[in-house]
Amino acid sequence: MKAGIVGLPNVGKSTLFNCLSNAKAQSANFPFCTIEPNIGVVNVPDSRLQKLESLVNPERVQPATVEIVDIAGLVKGASKGEGLGNQFLGNIRETDAILHVLRCFENENIVHVDGSIDPIRDKETIDIELQLKDLETVDKKLEKVKRAAKTGNKEAQKEEAALLKLKEGLEAGKSVRAIEVSEDEHKEFVKPLQFITDKPVMYVCNVDEGSAVDGNKHVDRVREAVKDENAEVLVLAVGTEADITELDDFEERQMFLQDIGLEEPGSAKLIRGAYSLLNLQTYFTAGVKEVRAWTIPVGSTAPQAAGVIHTDFEKGFIRAEVISYEDFVGFGSEAKVKEAGKMKVEGKEYIVKDGDVMHFRFNV
Numbered sequence: 078m079k080a081g082i083v084g085l086p087n088v089g090k091s092t093l094f095n096c097l098s099n100a101k102a103q104s105a106n107f108p109f110c111t112i113e114p115n116i117g118v119v120n121v122p123d124s125r126l127q128k129l130e131s132l133v134n135p136e137r138v139q140p141a142t143v144e145i146v147d148i149a150g151l152v153k154g155a156s157k158g159e160g161l162g163n164q165f166l167g168n169i170r171e172t173d174a175i176l177h178v179l180r181c182f183e184n185e186n187i188v189h190v191d192g193s194i195d196p197i198r199d200k201e202t203i204d205i206e207l208q209l210k211d212l213e214t215v216d217k218k219l220e221k222v223k224r225a226a227k228t229g230n231k232e233a234q235k236e237e238a239a240l241l242k243l244k245e246g247l248e249a250g251k252s253v254r255a256i257e258v259s260e261d262e263h264k265e266f267v268k269p270l271q272f273i274t275d276k277p278v279m280y281v282c283n284v285d286e287g288s289a290v291d292g293n294k295h296v297d298r299v300r301e302a303v304k305d306e307n308a309e310v311l312v313l314a315v316g317t318e319a320d321i322t323e324l325d326d327f328e329e330r331q332m333f334l335q336d337i338g339l340e341e342p343g344s345a346k347l348i349r350g351a352y353s354l355l356n357l358q359t360y361f362t363a364g365v366k367e368v369r370a371w372t373i374p375v376g377s378t379a380p381q382a383a384g385v386i387h388t389d390f391e392k393g394f395i396r397a398e399v400i401s402y403e404d405f406v407g408f409g410s411e412a413k414v415k416e417a418g419k420m421k422v423e424g425k426e427y428i429v430k431d432g433d434v435m436h437f438r439f440n441v
């Protein structure tokens with residue numbers, strides 16, 4: 078899974094990136110600090126993995142990972158070349174989800190490019206620039222499709238019709254995800270173009286330390302403004318959390334978090350939120366060589382889950398041996414689960430559940 082961070086300059090995007098990732102991005106109090114994109118790989122925090130590790134004692138543990146891309150800030154007119162322009166948006170075209178950072182903290186020392194704290198205005202500025210980028214994509218594609226449509230190509234005519242709906246919607250200030258197209262049109266013509274405003278979005282309200290738990294009036298406005306969007310709103314004291322991430326000692330980090338009223342880092346909440354936004358879940362493999370978490374879409378069948386490990390596993394799938402996470406932990410080992418008759422053997426139709434500990438049988 079991949080997620081891309083967008084927002085105005087100087088709102089805390091790179092600071093968020095640094096909270097999430099071990100790769101360090103430069104963050105500083107001036108707009109357009111980031112020019113070249115930062116790309117980092119983030120381990121998905123999952124306490125079940127540590128539990129399995131303690132039971133299995135494997136040689137190594139491999140958490141699931143998410144790739145995060147942090148790009149240059151956008152300003153009004155970016156599509157026309159204002160600021161650093163919008164060419165960096167190409168770097169987030171291939172992501173699965175968008176993290177939209179909104180500045181919700183007051184601090185006169187931190188420059189705001191539009192002079193005041195107003196996350197609703199900021200969100201609109203960014204939405205418009207993202208929509209204009211998508212409009213560029215539509216226009217480019219339309220140019221090609223139109224020619225083919227004129228020659229009487231039926232498929233091209235269908236595509237042209239779908240693209241024209243998008244063009245009209247985008248020009249009216251709608252995001253692609255809010256424009257009505259049929260399911261077939263979406264699958265055939267919309268999805269392959271990887272529109273930025275078609276991706277699921279999570280709004281990250283960057284608040285001051287004191288608002289980390291309950292948010293503040295700016296966050297309330299954001300919640301109100303997006304209540305009809307199918308989006309998550311996450312409250313995160315990005316600056317503070319970045320400081321906490323800097324601490325080497327786990328105990329020390331926990332103490333700091335408790336000081337601001339949190340039980341776990343916001344980054345854990347954020348990644349869990351992204352999972353649910355994208356309808357993803359986790360299953361485990363637990364061998365003595367490796368205990369590992371794997372990411373699959375909710376509703377995946379056993380062969381599809383196996384395919385995440387290797388396509389051969391999917392093609393040659395015979396059956397899966399499945400232990401629920403609860404049973405694994407409850408009985409304490411695979412052998413004890415088997416003894417108790419709690420290990421299930423499942424076939425091709427089995428829908429994998431979150432937390433299943435799986436072992437695949439296959440031939441190649």
Ligand SMILES: Nc1nc2c(ncn2[C@@H]2O[C@H](COP(=O)(O)OP(=O)(O)OP(=O)(O)O)[C@@H](O)[C@H]2O)c(=O)[nH]1
Pocket residue numbers: 084085086087088089090091092093103104105106107108109110111112148149150151182184187283284285314315316317
């Ligand atoms: N007080 C406070 N300052 C913050 C917070 N988050 C970020 N900052 C500061 O704001 C400044 C800008 O942060 P960056 O993370 O570099 O911002 P950015 O969005 O990546 O900016 P560009 O790369 O220029 O687009 C830095 O000086 C940060 O330390 C916060 O939650 N509170």
Ligand SMILES: [Mg+2]
Pocket residue numbers: 090091092103104110111148149150
């Ligand atoms: Mg930056």
